[in-house]
Amino acid sequence: MCGIVGLFLKDPKLEPCLGTLLAGMLGTLCDRGPDSAGFAVYGLDAPAGNVKLTLRTLPDFDIGGLLERLERVAGTPLPHRVRDTHVVLTVPAAGEATIRAELASIPGISVVGAGRRMEIFKEVGRPDRVTTRFGLAHMAGTHGIGHTRMATESAVTTNGAHPFTTGPDQCLVHNGSLSNHNAVRRELIRHGVTFQTENDSEVAAGFMTWKMREGASLEETLNASLDALDGFYTFVVGTAAGFGVLRDPIACKPAVMAETDRWVAFGTEYRALVDLPGVENAKVWEPEPATPYLWERH
């Protein structure tokens, strides 16, 4: 099971509604994945020379104390926004490494995403409650992707929740199960990729991170995934400019896409798309197996 969604807005007038639309799509897919949920929203750019870090903290973490400590290390005030257990922190790009090093020394904190535009939020619990906790309905942006999880390959934990980041402004959601993830994980660890969980989807994210770090484009990376990853999968990969979709060659996992002149949407099921404006006149189709699809704004 699991449910995944993606929404890419062509019409800037819809941007203030991105979060509302995405929350509706995820809410519909609660019954495909009641264990945890997560989403990535591509909103406002960080100011020039800055990067946004999304931090996940344990419940009841002293976020005020954390910010004080980080600002002391950075030597400058750090604009931030707290959303439930997550903090989106804007840091000078030049100081990112120092701040990351400091964060790595603090137990109970993990950096779940980084980039100029991307913010990632994920937690255990029913997807509609998770999106409410983070206030997704009030978030604006150009595009976003999301996931509702029914755990099969590893434990129900926040670290096992999607999306998994694959690099700056990039993240992955996955519907399916990989059968060769242990072998691929061992190989990637030899290439210096680190993993936090036993989760199969994190391996797919790690593989893509590694490929792109080696200089591959997103399209080349998706094509390489077809050879490297065995099992069932439909992937949606968010990027700064849009999103990509890839289904395995057997295409066991369902996938529906729809497009109007105002938006492009992906859903595990058509049900997830029914509240999008003008869906009744949308072009609706299934992505072909083993074929990367990319929607990006240029």
Next chain:
Amino acid sequence: MPTVDLANTSLRDLNAALHRLTLDTNETHWRVLNPRGRHSVAAGIDVPITVAVEGHVGYYCAGMNKQATVIVHGNAGQGLAENMMSGQVRVKGDASQAAGATGCGGLLVIDGNASARCGISMKGIDIVVKGSVGHLSAFMAQAGNLVVLGDAGEALGDSIYEAHLYVRGNVKSLGSDCIEKPLQEHHKAQLRKLLDSAGVNGAELGEFRRYGSARRLYHFHMENLGSY
């Protein structure tokens, strides 16, 4: 004509109402509004009525259908008319995976395309797809007819038993034990009948090619013993 709006009636109530109908019912034409991709719409009907569904449906629409005619004015999700016994199911748009799966009888007509595994394990159903079908269609097909006016994807008829496959367009590849066979006059007569019942006019029968089982796979062969 009973009209059921799924915006304010539950799917269970709709299906229960359809299941309560008796053979002598006067409520022979039903309309279903706002399906919005819901699963199992009009599944399990066993009376000769017509149900028109106005919009896209989710999984297993008209599953296990007997006697009824179900018309979907939209697209259908996975498992459309799965295990149909008799009657007709017609979809004006596209159908997702496994349309007509394990169907034992009746007629399934898809005006658009059907994706992967159309007619998987079909056991007597007739399927006419006016567009194309995806990979592994008619996988392990046992009986019945699959007619495709467009193209067929990879591995058509893999491990097929005795179903008849007619394809007008290109076949990307044939599956294991599926071969092309001559299109003889009695096949043309059968094909004409299927096209007529699906409302397809003007198709040139000579443009179709017939595929079926080479019958090498499903009998036990001593020389294959080492493979078991």
